[in-house]
Amino acid sequence: GDSVTQMEGPVTLSEEAFLTINCTYTATGYPSLFWYVQYPGEGLQLLLKATKADDKGSNKGFEATYRKETTSFHLEKGSVQVSDSAVYFCALYSGAGSYQLTFGKGTKLSVIP
């Protein structure tokens, strides 16, 4: 079945540091890939997405590239801010007989001034 594996947290970074959160997946067919973010006290919200190989999703300074050859969708940001502190979820939608978003376990990011 479909699955998503993302790096264990929590991750603590200083402001303006470079961020990478690794995400790899297993899926049938050609999935769409997503990063969702959950800020403290709020619901999950879509951060970015990519629907086919080599697509790059970007939003709010975050980027992730759909790598079919390595089945990866790593999240990156060049300079994190305190306001980026949140839990980040990698997810996929395979569309191959499956109607559900499959999520990773989430990575908690804390950014300190």
Add this chain to the structure above:
Amino acid sequence: EAGVAQSPRYKIIEKRQSVAFWCNPISGHATLYWYQQILGQGPKLLIQFQNNGVVDDSQLPKDRFSAERLKGVDSTLKIQPAKLEDSAVYLCASSLYGGRDTEAFFGQGTRLTVV
């Protein structure tokens, strides 16, 4: 535009009691999802509706969980009787349609504690 509304935000019940959660999706969204998020894990789909029909309920524990979506709009999720392992955040989400490129919008969730 108004987001996905869920109530209550928090609920504490004793095991073997029953509980119900309510969700009002974004207006016009045909697809509605209920997810269970246990602490430290990612959300897991319990049930997906397309309008008022069930698309996927393969991971819904049907001996104790039930869900309905009346008139293809609001939805309720019920647990009866509750077990300790049902302690989790229950998330409702909606999307315009259930396709692979569609964005799912999530409510803030209901945190259930079973004691």
